[in-house]
Amino acid sequence: MELFKEMIDKDYEQVVFAHDATSGLKAIIAIHDTTLGPALGGCRMWPYESEEAALRDALRLARGMTYKNAAAGLNIGGAKTVVIGDSKKDKSEALFRALGRYVESLNGRYIISEDVGTTTDDMNQIYMETNYVTGSTDAANSSGNPSPVTARGVYYAMKRTALEAFGDDSLAGKTISLQGAGNVATTLAKLAHEEGAKIVVTDINQAAAQNIVTTCDAKMVGVDEIYDVQADIFAPCALGAILDDNTIPRLKVKAICGSANNQLLDIDKHGKMVEDYGMVYAPDYIANAGGVINVADELKGYNEDRALKRVKTLYQLTGEVFDIAKKEHITTAKAADRLAEKRIDTFMRTRSNYLTKEKSVLKH
Numbered sequence: 001m002e003l004f005k006e007m008i009d010k011d012y013e014q015v016v017f018a019h020d021a022t023s024g025l026k027a028i029i030a031i032h033d034t035t036l037g038p039a040l041g042g043c044r045m046w047p048y049e050s051e052e053a054a055l056r057d058a059l060r061l062a063r064g065m066t067y068k069n070a071a072a073g074l075n076i077g078g079a080k081t082v083v084i085g086d087s088k089k090d091k092s093e094a095l096f097r098a099l100g101r102y103v104e105s106l107n108g109r110y111i112i113s114e115d116v117g118t119t120t121d122d123m124n125q126i127y128m129e130t131n132y133v134t135g136s137t138d139a140a141n142s143s144g145n146p147s148p149v150t151a152r153g154v155y156y157a158m159k160r161t162a163l164e165a166f167g168d169d170s171l172a173g174k175t176i177s178l179q180g181a182g183n184v185a186t187t188l189a190k191l192a193h194e195e196g197a198k199i200v201v202t203d204i205n206q207a208a209a210q211n212i213v214t215t216c217d218a219k220m221v222g223v224d225e226i227y228d229v230q231a232d233i234f235a236p237c238a239l240g241a242i243l244d245d246n247t248i249p250r251l252k253v254k255a256i257c258g259s260a261n262n263q264l265l266d267i268d269k270h271g272k273m274v275e276d277y278g279m280v281y282a283p284d285y286i287a288n289a290g291g292v293i294n295v296a297d298e299l300k301g302y303n304e305d306r307a308l309k310r311v312k313t314l315y316q317l318t319g320e321v322f323d324i325a326k327k328e329h330i331t332t333a334k335a336a337d338r339l340a341e342k343r344i345d346t347f348m349r350t351r352s353n354y355l356t357k358e359k360s361v362l363k364h
């Protein structure tokens with residue numbers, strides 16, 4: 001990869017390669033954009049097949065965080081860390097403390113948090129070396145596991161999506177086909193079930209799916225069968241890139257709203273295709289922004305009520321995206337990007353005048 005070409009093309013600010021011989025740390029911190037404030041994004045630990053694959057993932061995910069954070073109205077930018085390694089074998093206190101020291105060296109330009117392959121324990125080790133970490137349970141202002149809050153956000157986005165698709169935001173009597181029965185899906189299923197929705201669930205982990213069958217009176221189907229279920233709303237809460245040429249024509253729903261990141265294999269082609277098949281699509285990074293809204297609240301001194309109140313506004317935000325799509329004759333996926341880009345552009349201009357001291361989300 002020609003790194004500077006990539007950075008110039010998508011306007012990345014900074015890429016840090018971090019190595020520690022003793023712990024075996026090999027990490028990449030990609031900071032995409034800090035126009036709105038310090039960049040916040042999770043730390044993914046994954047046994048990448050090559051260094052280039054790790055770098056590509058870091059860049060892609062960092063940019064995604066810029067869009068998610070901006071669209072959610074947060075005063076934070078976008079970044080991501082990837083640690084090259086197997087989260088089951090390669091973790092150590094030394095590795096995360098070495099990473100924490102690199103985060104500290106960025107002096108608040110970047111705030112790290114959990115992602116796939118990392119846990120609150122890992123964040124606690126990072127916290128020994130830097131305060132620029134969220135989601136650690138040792139810090140005074142910890143917000144804990146974000147998944148239940150992410151699920152709550154998906155639930156509000158889903159209600160607004162139902163209003164768009166059915167003219168009524170109630171989930172009572174609606175059938176939801178749920179792909180995945182993990183952390184987010186479990187809380188989402190519970191909220192929807194409490195409102196009177198029927199759940200059809202699948203997971204490669206049958207025990208996880210069975211748990212939702214038991215707690216929410218759901219029906220279980222096979223992993224591939226989920227796309228053929230006659231339902232009202234499809235909720236992808238497992239993997240990315242699952243909306244493609246093969247799956248979209250099989251869906252028998254009127255709306256799609258779930259927590260998985262990057263659900264559309266190709267944002268332009270498949271964003272259009274879902275609409276051509278008559279489905280309303282809630283853009284993933286709008287629907288799943290509850291988690292980052294929650295951790296970002298830690299920067300102000302975590303207040304659960306305030307964070308949850310903000311998460312509830314994902315209902316209105318989802319509606320705003322639908323309105324932009326209609327007004328500008330673009331897909332809802334593109335409309336979410338427009339919303340994020342407009343916010344960054346507006347504040348780049350509005351905040352361009354000189355101040356001797358600037359107020360920052362990190363200083364209060």
Ligand SMILES: NC(=O)c1ccc[n+]([C@@H]2O[C@H](COP(=O)([O-])OP(=O)(O)OC[C@H]3O[C@@H](n4cnc5c(N)ncnc54)[C@H](O)[C@@H]3O)[C@@H](O)[C@H]2O)c1
Nearest residue numbers: 146147150180182183184203204237238259260261288291
């Ligand atoms: N946890 C959060 O706060 C959060 C925030 C934003 C986005 N997300 C995204 O939401 C999704 C779910 O997150 P989570 O925290 O619940 O993860 P999780 O790991 O707890 O759950 C994912 C579930 O998907 C299942 N799964 C994997 N492959 C599958 C397949 N082919 N078919 C069906 N099920 C399959 C897994 O067995 C697991 O039970 C992920 O894509 C994640 O990136 C999560």
